[in-house]
Amino acid sequence: MDKIPKETVNLRHWINNKVTNHKCQTPLHTTPHLSLLPRRSPHLQFSLRASSDPSVIVSDSNGVAMSPSSGTSDLSSIEGDAVTEAELRENGFRSTRRTKIVCTIGPATCGFSELEALAVGGMNVARINMCHGTREWHKEVIDRVRRLNHEKGFAVAIMMDTEGSEIHMGDLGGASSAKAEDGEVWTFSVRAFNSTLPEHTINVNYDGFAEDVRVGDELVVDGGMVRFEVIEKIGPDVKCLCTDPGLLLPRANLTFWRNGSLVRERNAMLPTISSKDWLDIDFGIAEGVDFIAISFVKSAEVIKHLKSYIAARSRDSDISVIAKIESTDSLKNLEEIIQASDGAMVARGDLGAQIPLEQVPAAQQRIVQLCRQMNKPVIVASQLLESMIEYPTPTRAEVADVSEAVRQRADALMLSGESAMGQYPEKALTVLRSVSLRIEKWWREEKRYEAMILPSVGNSFAEKISEEICISAAKMANNLEVDALFVYTKTGHMASLLSRCRPDCPIFAFTTTTSVRRRLNLQWGLIPFRLSFSDDMESNLNKTFSLLKARNLIKSGDLVIAVSDMFQSIQVMNVP
């Protein structure tokens, strides 16, 4: 790899300068105030009419470009999804990507054309991180994604990630970074500074900080990017000696360690959802985001609380709540948390600052496995391609890490800094896409199909029947080597039950609402479509066949297995 070796610290500095200089272009129609009503997403991107049934509307969502919509619904506006079609021509029907991709949107990707490039490149979900930027900034990003979905026929879902209230540094008085050198003494203070920060002073957001730390404690910034030793406490100020130099970034996370263990005194009582988070959540509900990811979840209670809040606030919208597993408490209460959530994220960045790094891979494996067993989508996040923030190619180790997450059959992979503020967001996305495709293919070719015991997750007998149908349908699909599974599902539940089985063939999920379709975007192997279907399965199948044939997505003779949440049956048939 022809990388120019540079000093890490300088690079980080360079990145910071780059980030601050990076302007978001193409400002769109910005609304200066927040809308108070939940905004429904634009109804349909485009219509696809089969000769037989003009009422059926289908749109693709596998993260890649479909036909641009002119808002008209004549036949000439029908175009296939360029990327998927190219993929199909090249590798055949079974080659579509199963692992989904979440991209964090930041200064490097918030412009209209950058967002479009990510959507074309396979972004299934755009994540906005409320730790950074203003609500107005985030609203602009949401509006742009919505406009792209509407105009270009994408189905990119939106995930809002809360800031959470762990201990972190202040914003460095407006500086983009500050360099801490070996042997320097810095003051970490809980005082509110009205004027500019004195030199070598860092503001800490947690009031109990100066009381909780002790002389001799180790203060770790951002999971180890910089380290200090506490040498003296003077009222609200804590004097610290820099023992491991590096660059301090605004709002960097802080942990402190005593005799090799993480100190969790009263800071363990910090609320998971801060008052600022509640305002952000109101914003997310008003904007009708598809997912809200909650940082530093400690228990299932907070998830239940938030879910009932969302249900009360937005009766007709269904926002999924994703629990971010990034603290020791969340690992302790993992099962209850996952059970209460609609999905989970292995947030390895902060997790790696709270548990020894060598324990992170085992935690990841456990979370991914548990989520699959409990039928909740799981995202593997942070540092997947960290070096691509600066370089156009990943390290071999990063490719191996991505491969491992794909091999574990996580639902989705996430880009953070790589897409938010890196130099090569699209290249990073391409790497995730191609590594996913390659590993998935290898896995199928090698027949490394790992049977996993999938415990029953249903409460009622009818739900248990649905599960058995999905398990059997997936098994049949593998044994008969069918081309696709079709599932007709109003809530999306039956589709996720099929996805849980991780079958060899793609799963075409037909659902009646746009919001369910967007949510299914996060789940392994699902190719969600919106389709108005009836209770008559035969006519549903005929409609679907003609529509998909018109799009060259299937052809006569393809072998398909169909299930639905309306009838407890499995149908096996050749496309007529």
Ligand SMILES: Nc1ncnc2c1ncn2[C@@H]1O[C@H](COP(=O)(O)OP(=O)(O)OP(=O)(O)O)[C@@H](O)[C@H]1O
């Ligand atoms: N909206 C934004 N505005 C400016 N910079 C951003 C934005 N979103 C992300 N970034 C930059 O990208 C980096 C990586 O993003 P990421 O979402 O992983 O944040 P983080 O600070 O590590 O927090 P988290 O633990 O929630 O992931 C951030 O540290 C920040 O520098």
Ligand SMILES: CC(=O)C(=O)O
């Ligand atoms: C994604 C995130 O929050 C983390 O890795 O810490």
Ligand SMILES: [K+]
């Ligand atoms: K966050």
Ligand SMILES: [Mg+2]
């Ligand atoms: Mg985090």
